[in-house]
Amino acid sequence: xxxxxxxxxxxxxxxxxxxxxxxxxxxxxxxxxxxxxxxxxxxxxxxxxxxxxxxxxxxxxxxxxxxxxxxxxxxxxxxxxxxxxxxxxxxxxxxxxxxxxxxxxx
Numbered sequence: 403x404x405x406x407x408x409x410x411x412x413x414x415x416x417x418x419x420x421x422x423x424x425x426x427x428x429x430x431x432x433x434x435x436x437x438x439x440x441x442x443x444x445x446x447x448x449x450x451x452x453x454x455x456x457x458x459x460x461x462x463x464x465x466x467x468x469x470x471x472x473x474x475x476x477x478x479x480x481x482x483x484x485x486x487x488x489x490x491x492x493x494x495x496x497x498x499x500x501x502x503x504x505x506x507x508x
Contacts, residue, residue, distance in 0.1 A: 403427075403436045410444035412472070418443070421473060425480045426454075432487045435459035443472060452476040454483055463487060 405423055407414045426439055435458055442453040452475040453466040463486045467478035 403430055404438040406438060406440045408440070408442045410442065412443055412445040412450075414443055418472065418476070422476055422480075425477070429456065429480075429483070429487065432484070432491065433458050433460070433463075441476075443476070445472075450475045452479040454479045456483060456487075461490070463490075 403426075405426060407419055407422070422441055426441075429439070430436055433456065437457045437459065439457070440455045442455075444451045444453075448470050449468050450470060450472040451466060451468040452472065454464070454476075456463040463483055465479045465482035465486065467475045467482065469475045469478065
C-alpha cells in the first residue's frame, strides 16, 4: 500500500505522517487490493483541512474534514472513509445473500 502526502500551505511533518500511516494501515483489513492512498493537507487562516482519497481495485473512496486542528481533521476524514468502506461492504454482502436465496429458491 502506497501512501502519498501533499501539503498545501503547510509542511507535512513526520509526526503527521506517522499518525496518518498508523490509522490508514487499519484500512487494509477492510479493503482488499488497495492501490494507493492520497492524503492532501491544507491550511487557510484557522481552517485545517484533510482530504483522503483511497483507490482500490473495487473502487475509490473520498473523504474530507475541516477543523481548527490538523490531527482532528485527519482523524475525522479517516473515520468518514471507514464508514464509507463498511457501508459498501454491507451492500456487497447483502447482494450476495439475496443472490444465494434466489438461487436456493429456484
